[in-house]
Amino acid sequence: MNRHAGVPLATGRSVVLKECSWRRVGTSLLVMFDPARTVRLADPDGRVERLLEELAAGRRQLSAVHAALVERGDVAADESIDAAIATLDGLGLVEDGATASLEPGEDPERHASTLAFFSSFASLERGRADFVRRLRGAHVLQLGAGGIGSAVVQALCGMGVGGVTIVDHDTVAVGNLARQFLYRRADLGRPKVERAVEWIDEVHPTTTANGVMRRVRCADDVADLLDGVDVVVCAIDVPSDVGLRVGEAATPRRVPSVHAGVGPFGVRYGSVLPGRSACLSCVDSGLRRRQPPDRASAEYDLAARLHRPNPSTASLVMLAGSLVSLEVVRLLTGFQAPQAAGARVTVRLDDGLVPHVDRFDRDAGCPVCGGLGDG
Incomplete structure (x- = not known):
């Protein structure tokens, strides 16, 4: 003990020792x-x-x-x-004793494993229950209910996110059953959003779920869905520039976003903290500057024209969904700083699944985020 005569005790402060031996x-x-x-x-x-x-x-x-x-x-x-x-x-x-546990009416048994997870990040500043309460008070806009989207929905609802709006235009097909585990064979032909909401209501009734049957192609397709949203997840792969269009809607309104994609050799994801990190348009222009102009133009044209069977597998979409959902939880709770803000994180099968982080600076002249200032 250190003697600090005259240093006042915080007499009203409650402190809890974590589960240690x-x-x-x-x-x-x-x-x-x-x-x-x-x-x-x-x-x-x-x-x-x-x-x-x-x-x-x-x-x-x-x-x-x-x-x-x-x-x-x-x-x-x-x-x-x-x-x-x-x-x-x-x-x-x-950790802080006042926020170290949930009250009986907050269903502490349901959240026991999530509380145990957050205990590793709890401190005198914030107890573990504070992180769970932030999740319970959050609303996520999930764009795309395919492989990555369905994995993200399952992970976030499992951790206790309070509200989810799911947007997709598609219906359940037999090929989806290999990697999209919100759906059953009995759901063939049903709108994905209908079944996704039904699944949430069945398994996680404390999460408020809404479904929107809509194809997302431009910023206007997203703009009217952003009220009250804390994070947007974009897991749509068609059209190829859909992430940019989503960013045009979310970033100017300072709504953080996470985006991801899956290929045959791995996954790629990133996130945007509006006004603090590079947005997707900054990343896009940065990638273009790093390549010879003719090559960059050719690659974007080829990507727009490329039509091949979906190469994603269950293991890859679950990996992507896990990485994305953890980034969403970082953004919602602050248990860690976002790992992919203003970056492109790539995890490849042929490289031992070692994350490669490619970071980008904000573009002061960016038409999407250039006028936001800092913070």
């Missing part, structure tokens, strides 16, 4: 919260272990923890334990 080894404690990371704390007189014991007794006001340690003779009445608590926070061992 420890063992004394000589004059040190080995403390484990994550099996992949064990920390060693010097504790020659046992005071650190006794602090952990007091915190492990349950959610406790810091004033009560302080009083217990005074009674045990570990700290003086005028000695603050704030520095010790801050050290534990820096090691990822404690």
Whole structure:
């Protein structure tokens, strides 16, 4: 413990020790919260272990923890334990007690695994339940209910996103069943959005689901769907420039977006933080500048004319859906900074699935985001 006479205790503050275990080894404690990371704390007189014991007794006001340690003779009445608590926070061992758990009416059992996931990112600033509540209060616009789209919907609803609007113009075909697991053979011929909403209502009734039967080709096809939306996911591959058109609608309104595609050799995805990262138009112009003009023009023309069977498989669309849904959760909760903002992230089968991140700067003259300023 460090003596900081005169440093006031946050008497109303509640602190929770995370689910950790420890063992004394000589004059040190080995403390484990994550099996992949064990920390060693010097504790020659046992005071650190006794602090952990007091915190492990349950959610406790810091004033009560302080009083217990005074009674045990570990700290003086005028000695603050704030520095010790801050050290534990820096090691990822404690979190804010006021937001560490969901209330009974918030269905904590349903969200148990998600709470456990967020515990790794919780701190004195934010408890794990705060992340879940942010998801519960969020609305995602999912463009495309094919392979990637259906995987994203399943992942986000599983984590507890409060609302999803799904947009697709297609009906379920037999070929979809190999990689689009929202659908069953009994759904052949039904609109995908109809079945997707039905699946959410059956499996995750606390998520509000809406379906829009629509083909997305231009910005106007998306603009009227953006009210109240926190993140847009674009998982549409036709036409080839649909991502740019979606960005033209979402970015000027400062709605973050995530986009992805799958090919025979891997997946590619990226995200946009309007006013902070390069938008898709910035990325597009950056890619064009990196190639000889004649080659860039030829490749875009070839892509527009290319018609080949869909090469995606279940494993690849599930990988893409997982990467995209994690990026969406980053944007919605802030548990990590977005990994793909203003970037093109490629994960290829022939390269050991090692992510390759190609980042792009914002274009000050970009017609889509150039006038947004920063922030």
